[in-house]
Ligand SMILES: Nc1ncnc2c1ncn2[C@@H]1O[C@H](COP(=O)(O)OP(=O)(O)OP(=O)(O)O)[C@@H](O)[C@H]1O
């Protein structure tokens with residue numbers, strides 16, 4: 001049936017020609033292209049059969065729109081004349097034909113509708129002007145097409161060769177248009193373009209577009225592929241890891257960890273509520289993947305829970321004799337304090353309960369508060385833990401942050417108990433007097449909950465959010481002063497006062513406790529070094545000035561360090577190295593405290609007062625000076641309100657009694673007085689400096705220095721009486737330390753003298769006074785300037801014009817503000 005169409009046969013087409021029309025659906029056949037077609041419609045089958053048995057020529061025209069039996073209006077006007085090369089009958093009655101396009105044709109006029117469409121056609125030849133442009137476009141299309149063939153999977157590689165061999169631009173366009181999968185409309189448009197140059201342009205733009213789409217497509221494809229491969233790789237590796245772990249019998253690493261935690265908790269015998277919470281958290285942990293942040297949070301929480309000593313306690317040793325022995329081993333003297341501690345323990349022993357009031361040691365620094373706490377722990381056989389709340393202003397510091405905060409952890413109470421590894425340690429809370437308050441909440445109220453035996457059985461830390469039993473802890477607080485401890489806290493405490501040490505006591509402590517302790521700390525023995533008693537006293541007297549023994553211990557360490565070096569370097573030949581006064585001075589350098597009182601009080605206008613502060617007793621110098629003015633008073637040196645009022649009272653009294661005191665009454669009319677207390681950084685307050693300030697002013701007006709060996713303390717009234725004050729013991733010790741010989745005290749304080757150490761009573765002379773003129777009598781070398789009793793004040797004052805005393809702070813007049 002095959003019959004090759006020869007060139008001549010093609011030329012037989014003579015236009016205009018009458019040709020049967022085969023409507024094409026969804027395809028366009030181009031000249032020179034060979035295309036297979038399937039014929040199903042009865043009308044078309046008849047047409048094909050007629051054509052095959054005749055000339056074999058027909059017109060192929062594409063249908064514009066889908067129609068059952070397309071009429072002339074449904075067809076494009078331009079199509080292709082073609083020849084049927086081959087026809088196959090398919091068993092279902094349809095036909096397959098192979099057609100080859102010959103020429104582009106246009107419908108001139110329809111000739112006949114039945115049994116199929118027949119029309120008269122004219123040829124529609126290409127319009128081509130040879131030019132460089134066309135040549136360039138042609139090559140461009142060739143190149144683009146070659147690239148497209150490389151990319152597009154449905155185009156066979158052989159097309160490359162075909163395309164390279166087509167030189168005619170029109171034929172090239174036909175080849176491209178017929179092989180690419182384009183939309184039918186696009187193909188039809190290409191077929192209808194008569195101008196070859198325009199056709200080339202259109203084809204190259206289509207090729208470019210296709211290239212872009214394909215390149216993008218392949219890029220996406222390769223990305224997708226890559227990603228899939230990565231995922232698969234990871235999955236594969238994980239599977240392998242799992243297999244390896246299983247092979248090694250390790251199972252899932254996370255699960256193993258969780259299991260280990262679970263067994264650790266199980267061994268701990270937790271309180272019920274805690275156990276419940278632990279179970280809940282553990283099962284949450286199992287569900288959340290280990291890479292999730294939440295996993296870490298839960299894990300940390302559980303780590304905290306597992307590290308707490310939930311049910312661990314140590315057995316108490318309530319043997320009082322043993323306790324006494326331990327306290328004596330660790331501390332020199334402190335008889336009364338030890339008695340109090342033992343009483344406290346005795347009561348606890350009888351009650352079989354160590355809760356009850358909290359012990360609170362109050363006293364100057366370095367008197368052994370902390371170390372007493374340690375001793376108590378040792379005596380009871382309990383663990384010792386210490387936490388300082390000095391400077392704590394944030395409640396969360398004590399009680400922790402809620403778990404929702406990043407980096408949250410339990411408060412210091414829970415942390416300390418974890419470190420103590422016991423539910424019943426001796427917990428020393430240091431510096432309870434230095435706790436602050438600010439906007440972050442009140443730590444004192446948290447402390448109250450901690451210390452209150454009624455509440456601390458169910459102490460709740462914000463982080464743990466579980467009740468924690470603090471009732472078995474033996475709390476001991478320490479403070480330097482009671483003044484700043486919030487009163488609800490103070491109410492729950494059993495306060496034990498520790499006072500400063502006398503020189504003899506310090507000597508005893510140094511000899512029996514500090515020296516041996518430091519010797520050991522420096523790797524020395526008693527045989528290697530001996531510090532003479534005189535040298536030891538020298539350290540106490542000239543190189544330290546303190547209520548406690550902390551600096552004494554430091555200076556001793558200084559000495560032993562130097563000794564250790566000499567011994568280690570082999571510079572000493574003696575078997576025992578002796579530290580005497582000379583050697584000590586050369587090691588410790590010039591004395592630090594010496595003759596201060598003498599130096600300071602050598603000029604008129606300076607009086608030595610005795611004060612009681614948080615660091616123990618101390619001497620303070622009250623300085624008065626004058627300049628031309630009108631009797632006003634300026635006060636500086638960080639004095640509190642009470643002390644300022646006291647200063648004014650002192651001035652008023654001196655001024656009112658100038659004449660009797662042998663002072664020049666007119667003096668005040670021409671002078672302003674400035675009263676200053678150096679050591680301005682330390683806030684000072686209280687009425688007990690009244691007589692000291694009066695003495696300083698009197699000394700200034702008289703132009704006569706106060707005796708260098710006298711110190712004083714006492715409140716002054718406007719009537720010139722001297723009222724009793726507190727802190728006698730600390731003040732007396734301070735006077736002794738400063739090297740004073742006489743101390744002027746209010747007579748009403750006489751009973752306090754009985755409490756003083758014998759040594760202090762021996763070294764100091766106490767002058768007891770009722771009134772200010774007695775003070776002056778004692779202060780100015782026993783050469784009183786006025787012995788007469790003061791005139792009743794009322795009369796005297798009425799006679800005097802009232803003093804213009806500038807109150808620097810409250811009235812804000814002429815005086816400069818306080819520092
Ligand atoms: N009576 C004493 N016997 C033996 N050693 C003592 C005595 N008093 C204090 N010490 C020693 O002095 C040193 C300082 O004491 P500690 O640290 O207990 O002072 P503190 O009262 O707690 O002071 P702070 O208020 O500054 O905390 C310790 O080495 C302590 O052992």
Ligand SMILES: [Mg+2]
Nearest residue numbers: 369370430478
């Ligand atoms: Mg301490």
